[in-house]
Amino acid sequence: xxxxxxRAGKAREETLDPEDWADAQAVAHxxxxxxxxxxxxxxxxxxxxxDMPGEVRRRFDTPLSRSPTPLSEVYGEIVETxxxxxxxxxxxxxxxxxxxxxxxxxxxxxxxAAVQGSNLGGGNHAAALMDEQVIDWCKxxxxxxxxxxxxxxxxxxxxxxxxxxxxxxxxxxIDVREHGVAAIEKPLRFYASxxxxxxHRKALEAMGLGNxxxxxxxxxDDLRLDLDALRVAIARDRxxxxxxxxxxxxxxxxxxxxxxxLQALADLAVQENLWFHIDGCIxxxxxxxxxxxxxxxxxxxxxxxxxxxxxxxxAPFEVGCVLVRDAAAHRESFAVxxxxxxxxxxxxxxxxxxxxxxxxxxxxxxxxxVWMALKEHGVEKFGRLIDxxxxxxxxxxxxxxxxxxxxxxxxxxINIVCFRYRPPGLDEPALRRLNVExxxxxQEDGVAAxxxxxxxxxxxxxxxxxxxxxxxxxxxxxxREIVRLGREIAIEMRVGKRRQKPASKRPDQxx
Ligand SMILES: Cc1ncc(COP(=O)(O)O)c(C=O)c1O
Numbered sequence: 001x002x003x004x005x006x007r008a009g010k011a012r013e014e015t016l017d018p019e020d021w022a023d024a025q026a027v028a029h030x031x032x033x034x035x036x037x038x039x040x041x042x043x044x045x046x047x048x049x050x051d052m053p054g055e056v057r058r059r060f061d062t063p064l065s066r067s068p069t070p071l072s073e074v075y076g077e078i079v080e081t082x083x084x085x086x087x088x089x090x091x092x093x094x095x096x097x098x099x100x101x102x103x104x105x106x107x108x109x110x111x112x113a114a115v116q117g118s119n120l121g122g123g124n125h126a127a128a129l130m131d132e133q134v135i136d137w138c139k140x141x142x143x144x145x146x147x148x149x150x151x152x153x154x155x156x157x158x159x160x161x162x163x164x165x166x167x168x169x170x171x172x173x174i175d176v177r178e179h180g181v182a183a184i185e186k187p188l189r190f191y192a193s194x195x196x197x198x199x200h201r202k203a204l205e206a207m208g209l210g211n212x213x214x215x216x217x218x219x220x221d222d223l224r225l226d227l228d229a230l231r232v233a234i235a236r237d238r239x240x241x242x243x244x245x246x247x248x249x250x251x252x253x254x255x256x257x258x259x260x261x262l263q264a265l266a267d268l269a270v271q272e273n274l275w276f277h278i279d280g281c282i283x284x285x286x287x288x289x290x291x292x293x294x295x296x297x298x299x300x301x302x303x304x305x306x307x308x309x310x311x312x313x314x315a316p317f318e319v320g321c322v323l324v325r326d327a328a329a330h331r332e333s334f335a336v337x338x339x340x341x342x343x344x345x346x347x348x349x350x351x352x353x354x355x356x357x358x359x360x361x362x363x364x365x366x367x368x369x370v371w372m373a374l375k376e377h378g379v380e381k382f383g384r385l386i387d388x389x390x391x392x393x394x395x396x397x398x399x400x401x402x403x404x405x406x407x408x409x410x411x412x413x414i415n416i417v418c419f420r421y422r423p424p425g426l427d428e429p430a431l432r433r434l435n436v437e438x439x440x441x442x443q444e445d446g447v448a449a450x451x452x453x454x455x456x457x458x459x460x461x462x463x464x465x466x467x468x469x470x471x472x473x474x475x476x477x478x479x480r481e482i483v484r485l486g487r488e489i490a491i492e493m494r495v496g497k498r499r500q501k502p503a504s505k506r507p508d509q510x511x
Contacts, residue, residue, distance in 0.1 A: 018071070023070075023071065023072065024071060026072075027071050027072050027075050030075070031075060034079065034083075035104075035107070036104065039083065040090075040104055043090065043091055043092070043469070044091075044092060046084075046091070046446075047088075047445075047446020047447075047506065048088040048091040048093050048094055048443070048446055048447065048448055048449045049086075049087070049088040049091075049094075049443050049446060049449050050084070050085065050446055051085075051444065052085045056080075056081050056085065059077070059081045060081070088449050089101055089102070089449075090102045090469070091449070091469070092467060092469035092470050092471065092474050093447065093448040093449065093470070093474045093477070093478065094448075094449045094467060095448065095449065095450050095451075095463040095464050095465055095466075095467065095470075096449040096450055096451040096464070097451050097464065098254055098282060098311065098416075098464045098466060099310070099311065099317075099466060100308075100310050100311045100312065100313065100314040100315065100466055100467075101314050101466070101467045101468055101469055102314055102315070102316045102317075103314045103315075103316070103373055103468070105369075105372050105373045105376050105377075106314065106315045106316045106369035106370070106372065106373045107316050107369070108369075108372065109316075109368040109369030109370075109371070109372040109373070110316050110368070110369050112368060113127070113364065113365035113366075113368040113369065114365075116365065116368075117365075118365050119362050119363065120152075120354055120362075120363035120364065120365055120366070120367070121353070121354060121355040121360075121361050121362050121363055122351055122352055122353035122354040122355055122356075123348050123349060123351045123353075124347065124348050124349070124350045124351030125348065125351065127365045127367070127368070128351050128352065128354060129351075130365075130367045130368060130371055131152060131354060131365070131366075131367040132352070132354075133367070133371065134152065134321075134367040134370050134371050134374075135149075135150040135151065135152065135321070135323070137370075137371075137374060137379075138150060138307060138309075138321045138323060139323055141284075141285060141287055141288050141379065142280065142284050142285075142287050142299050142300065142305055142307065142323065143287060143299060143300030144300060144305065144323050144325065145325065147327060148323050148324060148325045148326075148327060149323070149324050149327035149330040149331065149357055150321060150322055150323040150324065150330075150357070151321070151322060151354065151357040151358045152309075152319055152320070152321050152363075152366045152367055152370075153319075153320045153321070153322060153358060153360070154318045154319075154320060155281075155308060155310060155317070155318050155319070155320035156197070156199065156279070156281030156306055156307075156308040156311075156320045157197075157199035157202070157203075157320070158320055158322075158359075159281070159306035159307065159308070159320040159321055159322035160197070160199050160200055160203055160248075160277070160279055160281070160306040160322070161199065161202075161203040161206065161207075161359075162322045162324075162334075162357075162358060162359070163277050163304035163305075163306055163322050163324065164190070164200065164203045164204065164207065164246065164248075164277065165203075165207060165333055165334075165359075166275075166304060166324055166326075166329055166330050166333045167190075167245060167246040167275035167277055167303070167304065168181075168188060168207055168209065168245065168246075169329070169332070169333045170275060170326075170329050171188060171243070171245035171246060171274075171275055172184050172188065172245075173185060173186075173243070177333070180208070181207070181208040181209060182208075184243075185243075186241055186242055186243035187209075187213065187241075187242050187243065188209055188213055188242070188243050188244075188245040188246075189213055189215055189234075189237045189242045189243065189244045189245060190204060190209070190213055190214050190215065190245060190246045190247075190248065191214075191215045191217055191230055191233060191234065191244070191246070191247045191248065191274075192214060192215075192216065192217065192225070192247070192248035192249075192250070192279075193216065193217050193218075193219050193223075193224070193225035193226075193250055193253070193260060194216040194217065194218055194219055195219055195223050195225075195250060195253035195254075195255050195256070195258060196214070196216065196248060196250065196253075196279070197253075197254045197279060197281070200214055200248060200279070201214055215233055215237070217229050217230045217233055219258070221411075222258055222411050222413070223253060223255070223256050223258035223410065223411075223455070224258050224259065224260050224261060225249070225250070225260045225261070225265070227261065227264055227265075227268065230247070230268065231268070234272055234274075244272060244274055245274060245275060246274055246275040246276075246277055247265055247268065247269050247272075247274045247275075247276055247277070248277045248278070248279055249262050249265040249276065249277070249278045249279070249298075249302070250278075250279055250283075251278050251279065251280040251282065251283035251284050251286070251296050251299060251305075252280070252281070252282030252283025252284075252286075252413075252414060253282070254281075254282065255410075255416075255418075255453055255455060255462075256410045256411070256412075256413070256416050256418055256455060257282060257283070257412070257413045257414040257415060257416035257464075258411075258413055259283055259295050259296065259413055259414070261298075262278065262296060262297065262298030262299060262301070262302075263297055263298035263301070264298075265298065266298045266301035266302065269303075275303050275304070276301065276302045276303050276304075277302060277303060277304045277305070277306075278299060278302040278304070278305045278306070279306050280296070280299065280305050280306060280307045280308075281306055281307060281308040281311060281320070282308070282311060282312075282414075282466075283295070283296055283414060284296065284299060284305055284306075284307035285307060285311075285312045285313065285382070285383075285386060286386060286414070287299055288379055288380075288382060288383040288386070289383040289384070289386045289387045289390075290383055290384065290387060291387045291390070292386065292387055292390055292414065295413070295414070302325070303324070303325050303326065304322060304323060304324045304325065305322070305323045306320065306321070306322050307320070307321050307322075307323070308320050308321070309321060309370050311466055312382070312385075312386050312389075312466060313370060313373065313374070313382055314373070314385075314468055315366075315369050315370050315373065316369055318366070319366040319369065319370060330357055331356050331357060334355075334356055334357055334358055334359065335353075335356035336356075341353060341355075385468045386415075388468075389414075389415040389465045389466060389467065389468075389470070390414050390415050392415070392465050392470055392472060392475060393412050393414065393415045393416065393417050393463075393465050394412065395472050395475060396412075396417050396463060396465070396475045396478075396479070397412050397417060399475060399476065399479045400417070400419045400479070403479060403483060405421055405422065405423055405483055405486060405487075406419055406420070406421060406422070406479070406482070406483070407419060407420055407421075407422040409455050409456065409458050409460040410455040410456065410460075415464060415465045415466060416462065416463070416464045416465075417462070417463045417464075417465070418453065418455050418460045418461070418462050418463075419460055419461055419463075420435050420458070420459070420460040420461055421434060421435055421438055421461075421482055421483070421486035423486065423490050426490075428458070428459070430493065431459065432459040433493070434486065434489055434490060434493065435452065435459060435460065435461055436452060436459075437485075437489045438461065438482055438485045438486055438489060439451070439452055439461060441485050441489070442478075442481060442482070442485065445481075445506060445507075446506055447477070447478075447481050447506055447507060448474075448477075448478050448481070450462060450463050450478075451464075461482070463478070477507065480507070481507055484507075
């Protein structure tokens, strides 16, 4: 005899929805209040960064939870162990490496995107249209034609990678997708300045072309790609049986913010029949500024551009964007027909398959946080904020110039300032030790987060002002503290003794 299916009423079915919606609502309200008031409004009162005590670190070692914990307790743990110990990049005095400082509206956008839960692999729904609209807005911001294509990805590294894959496929002379890189007749060569971000190397390695396929061209005194050296390298490679395929221009290098001559590179790419890609992760959005757009003239002539809304649009991590002038070439690099992803004449599957422009299939709804902030503030304000950061970098340059113990190490083009504390009588290794110690104490004291680098062979401190919360008074404080710490550490180095515990009161806090 056939057994009867279980009666619907008896089956024990579970869900992840809250058992008590009122409780969930209370926790959610508390989280929003904490986020807006304690976290964002009062951010200046907190240290930029602080190390975690051992007891907090140990709480991240606890085993997998097997049984339930009330949401209010889960949130309580987050309040204690996570929120006080951020990277710090939303703080007004965070200038390390290179990242945006997020924004409340964008955070709300991420929350709503997660609640709505759409998958941006494609389909006929509003989130997909918004995703396409944000791509259209990015094209408009950098002067790309409406016919170009694009996709939102995790960040600049993926945006550059997608573009370089398209470049490789277009220039390979064979169907690389079908036959692989081993079938390419002449090894491909890509060119970029020796200041190029390491994601390009990773991309070429992952693409099967290898690190050596990326030829690093020397730079001039201002760290811009040397065009004569590039011409020589291309001619030499052609003679040696390589196939020059792509030149990558920097619209803002990560080390110092140098901008290559994009117009000249565009001309050269035409003459040499190269794909012209621009890494605009730092500087493509200069195009929207009233005062600095001229620095990226030629951006609109590229075959592809990578830009990073999580940098100068301050979108919460993550969101990068790649634009490709030839939409068909872009799609042909990634589209794969699948029986389980057939397009339908109507209904959910009647929209564009957005995964055909990317390596990803499922994709988060990154567009909403960008869309909401652009809508709320308007693109002109973002342009002014970029100009503001560049003016602040000039201001910092001025402070460095008027302080005898500080030495500028590189030309400041946009918002990255490289300099060092340099008392007389110290050799290079000692200067490095001294400046590293300054950087570490600034971080440990919670005063400022800056990073370091080496430019023209000199180790230096690096301040990258990609921050809509920074004020000039923050830079005054930074310089004061660097000089104070520099003196303190130089004395310690002379007498061979280290200071005791950091001061309990931060210098930015009034008595
Ligand atoms: C010039 C440049 N290109 C690429 C990247 C990589 O971007 P992401 O960290 O968003 O992957 C960066 C990051 O700072 C960058 O400055």
